[in-house]
Amino acid sequence: MTTAKKATLAFKTGETVVYPAHGLGLITAVEQQEVAGFRLQVFVIFFEKDRMTVRVPIAKVASVGMRKIAEPALVEKALVVLTSRARVKRGMWSRRGQEYEAKIKSGDLISVAEVVRDLYRSPEQAEASYSERTLYESALETLLCEFSAVYGITHTEALTLIEQNLAKAPHPVKGTGPEADTNAEDEAAA
Known part of the structure; x- marks a missing residue:
């Protein structure tokens, strides 16, 4: 065939x-x-x-x-990804940004959830750069649309669900978010 x-x-x-x-x-x-x-x-x-x-x-x-559209079981796995610790690789932002963009364009729900998790900033963290915010918002919109379609809920309800799961994840309290983790790792390695 x-x-x-x-x-x-x-x-x-x-x-x-x-x-x-x-x-x-x-x-x-x-x-x-x-x-x-x-x-x-x-x-x-x-x-x-x-x-x-x-x-x-x-x-x-x-x-x-x-x-x-994803099955509910896959959406549940994506929610679990949102509650896990952000994984930020060392290196230049431009390279990481390209990797995040490739994950978003792949359309894979778990990969998109990883981007949202990795770029999420809690209220205690410093504001993200423009390019980080743009990638975060793009990935978040993808999750919102799919979650609302799978669960039959509004975008607002889907956003609440995502934010509740992101809040469960361990995040650095001080510093500037993902870069702070990377800088701490760099200092520990020195």
């Missing part, structure tokens, strides 16, 4: 899917289109949040990370 046929069978019209670049969308149709002389079968996906429609070639479904 070809990849396109498997993808067509995996997703159907009327189904809500996760498309990492845009969030949750509804498959409204499966169409044939001609692009540069080639006939392609595409999923037509509508994203309510952005009031936008995207056409995804069926053959590209796997490479763009499109997937079905």
Whole structure:
């Protein structure tokens, strides 16, 4: 069976899917289109949040990370990730930022939860940089959408659930958040 046929069978019209670049969308149709002389079968996906429609070639479904909404058991695992200690690697922010961005774009719910956990700042911590806040907000929005869809709750209720779990995680009280952990490790190693 070809990849396109498997993808067509995996997703159907009327189904809500996760498309990492845009969030949750509804498959409204499966169409044939001609692009540069080639006939392609595409999923037509509508994203309510952005009031936008995207056409995804069926053959590209796997490479763009499109997937079905997570099962409740996977969402529960993501909640457990949020309660664990933040893991911040040593090194330059630009490299870590790229790693966080790749995790968000992967669409993997556990990876996105790790980004939220690692970039979360408790009220006692110093404010995050602009790029940290941007990545955090992007990952948080992804979790909010999926949690609210899986549990049938509002975004506000999903945010409360996420924040309650983040509050359970051990966080540094002094310093500037993730960098403080890294600096403490650097000083201990010296």
